[in-house]
Amino acid sequence: MPRRASAEPRKHPTQRRSTETVDRIVAAAARIFDERGYRGTTTNHVAEEAGVSIGSLYQYFPNKDALLVALAERHIEDAALRFGERLALLRERQPPIADTVRSLVDLTVELNDTSRLHALLFSECPRTPALTERFDRFVDVVVAELVWHLERTGLGGDDPLLRARLAFASVDAAVHQVVLAAPPGRRRKAATNELVELTLHGIGIG
Incomplete structure (x- = not known):
């Protein structure tokens, strides 16, 4: 995704009232x-929906891309929390690799299968340095746990870190580009199910 105009926030809220205003704007x-989608959304629409002046919105967000970045940051925070809980449970129970x-594929689908918004975050959100760094930290945590599971089941191969990174990248791309493009229900x-089978095949099962 190419960088557009600066999508960095103008300032961060420091008081409770300003934090509540920012939360209303982001929601x-x-x-x-x-x-409305990306093209149909304007900062005026958002300010009106939030019940704030456009000047109040611009205190924190210079444009709609900055709003997308804020939403992406919150999405990553939620994903990190949910994955953290799931990974802790899997480490405790140590189920078969399948x-x-x-479990991890289902959670990935669940976290991104809630609205049109998540498709926009994947396709339209500028990758600012701070956002990229936050996502990379999340990926590193998940990949490290995948390495642990591959090694405990004897499926790490010559380079378990490479195998885990390939598995993560393949699942993430497939969920956003293929799985969520399928109609909800039996097709999705x-x-x-096909993604799970392909992932297992890629790590040496089946």
Whole structure:
């Protein structure tokens, strides 16, 4: 995704009232992006939905790309929390690798299968340095756990880190570009099942 005009926030809230204002703006942006898409969304729409002046919005967000970045940051925070809980459970229970892969693929689909907004975050959100760094930290945590599971099951091969990174990247891309493009219901479930099978094959199962 090419960089557009600066998508960095103008300032960060420091007081409770300003934090609440920013939270209202970001929540409104989520609704408007979901309803109107990227091209149909303007900062005026978001300000009106949030019940704030356009000047108040511009204190924190210079443009709609900055709003997308804020939404992406919150999405990554939520994903990190949910994956952290799931990874801790999998490490405790140590299920067969097929169940481990199924659990993580299902969670990836679940976290991104809620609205049109998540498709916009994947395709339209500028990759600012701060956002990229945050996502990379999240990936490193998940990949490290995948390495641990591959090694405990004897499926790490000559380079378990490379295998884990390839598995993560393949699942992430497939979920956004293929699985979520399938209609909800049986077609999406079938796509998810196929992704699990392909992932298992890639790490040496089947």
